[in-house]
Amino acid sequence: MAPMGIRLSPLGVAVFCLLGLGIIYHLYAGVISNRLSAFRQVKKVDLRELLAVSMEAAVLGGKEVKRVREENSLNEKSKGETREGAEELMTTGDLQSHRKMFNLLSNTFPDVKVHSEEHDNALDSVTWDKKIPAEILEKVKESTEVPADSITVWIDPLDATQEYTENLVKYVTTMVCVAVEGRPVIGVIHLPFTGLTAWGFVGQGSNVHARSSYTYNPPKVIVSRSHPGKVNKFIQDAFGNSTTIIRAGGAGYKVLSLLDIAASDSGPMDQADVYVHITFIKKWDICAGAALLKALGGHMTTLKGEDIDYSGTPLNKGGLVATIGENHKSIIEKLPNWDPEQH
Numbered sequence: 001m002a003p004m005g006i007r008l009s010p011l012g013v014a015v016f017c018l019l020g021l022g023i024i025y026h027l028y029a030g031v032i033s034n035r036l037s038a039f040r041q042v043k044k045v046d047l048r049e050l051l052a053v054s055m056e057a058a059v060l061g062g063k064e065v066k067r068v069r070e071e072n073s074l075n076e077k078s079k080g081e082t083r084e085g086a087e088e089l090m091t092t093g094d095l096q097s098h099r100k101m102f103n104l105l106s107n108t109f110p111d112v113k114v115h116s117e118e119h120d121n122a123l124d125s126v127t128w129d130k131k132i133p134a135e136i137l138e139k140v141k142e143s144t145e146v147p148a149d150s151i152t153v154w155i156d157p158l159d160a161t162q163e164y165t166e167n168l169v170k171y172v173t174t175m176v177c178v179a180v181e182g183r184p185v186i187g188v189i190h191l192p193f194t195g196l197t198a199w200g201f202v203g204q205g206s207n208v209h210a211r212s213s214y215t216y217n218p219p220k221v222i223v224s225r226s227h228p229g230k231v232n233k234f235i236q237d238a239f240g241n242s243t244t245i246i247r248a249g250g251a252g253y254k255v256l257s258l259l260d261i262a263a264s265d266s267g268p269m270d271q272a273d274v275y276v277h278i279t280f281i282k283k284w285d286i287c288a289g290a291a292l293l294k295a296l297g298g299h300m301t302t303l304k305g306e307d308i309d310y311s312g313t314p315l316n317k318g319g320l321v322a323t324i325g326e327n328h329k330s331i332i333e334k335l336p337n338w339d340p341e342q343h
Helices: 010-040 047-071 092-108 134-139 161-165 228-239 251-256 283-295 328-334
Strands: 044-046 077-081 087-090 113-116 145-147 151-159 173-180 183-190 197-201 221-224 245-248 274-277 299-301 320-323
Touching (some): 044 047, 047 092, 047 151, 047 173, 047 183, 087 161, 151 161, 183 251, 197 283, 251 274, 283 299, 299 328, 320 328
Parallel strands (some): 113 151, 221 274
Antiparallel strands (some): 151 173, 183 197, 274 320, 299 320
16 A cells, blocks of 8 residues: 555556566567577588488497397397288397497487387487598588488398398398488498498499499399299399399398499309389388489489488388489380389
C-alpha cells in the first residue's frame, strides 16, 4: 500500500516497468542473440579430414578382422538368410571391426549419420590423432567443407564374411564410404591381409589407378560366388557364350578387380572388365566402390543405368553394373531385361 498522501500514477508505473524491461533487454539481448545464432548455425565437416578418419577406421577394423582370423576365434553364427536363400553370417571379426570403425567415426564426427552392416551398443573411446596422411595432403590440397546433415557414411566392417569363414582371405575387405546429398564422394577399400588401402575422392584424386586397357567384345565379367546359375545365363545372354565369367566373393574385391592392383601373398588379384550383380544388394557393400570408381572416371549404376541414391534406406533393389572404361552405356544396352524384384 502506498504511504498516506502519496498517490501512484498508473501511467508512471507503466513507464517505469517499460524502462525496466528496456534495460533488461539491453543487458541480455546480445547473449540471447549469440546463443540463438549458435543454435541455428549449420555445422560443417571437412571432407579431407573425413577421408583421413575413414582410412584410419578401415585400417583399424582390418586389424581386428585379421587378428580374429589368425586366432581362429571366429565364433560364427547366422543372421538369417538373404532374399535369394543364402545364409548371412556374422563372426567375432565382423563385430570387433564394427566397434572400432563405427566408434572412431562417431566419436570424431558426432553430427554425421553413420550406417553399419552390424549393430552393437558397445562403446569404444577410440579417437583420431588429427593427423592427415601425407598421401592425402599431396593429392587433396585444400579443405572442402559441407553441412554435416548432408553427409551419410556407410561402413562395411567385414565384406565377404562367407569367404572369411572359409579362409579365402583374399576376398575380404573393410570399407568406408562418404555420400553427400546421396552422391558417393569418398570411398575407402582396405584389404586386411595384404595391407593395401585404396581410396578415392571424387574431383580430388585417388591412390590407385585404372588399368591401361579393357576388353569389351566380350568382356571378362566378375560376379558373385553365391548365385552362379542365374547370373551365368544373364551374362551369356548379354555378351555371348564365350564370355569369361569370374566368380568371386566381396563387392569391394570385385571393384578392385577392375583396377590396376598388384598381386599379393594372399593370392593374385583377378582382373575383370565389368562387375555385374543381378539381385538386391546393400549400400554399405557398394558405396565405397562406387565412389572409388567415380573418382577414377568409372561408373556404377543399376542394371537399367540409373544412378544409385546413397542416402535413405540401406537396400539397393536395382542390381548393379560397374565399369571403369568409357563403354558403360553400351554395356547397359546389351543387358537382357531383368527385374531383381521379380527374381
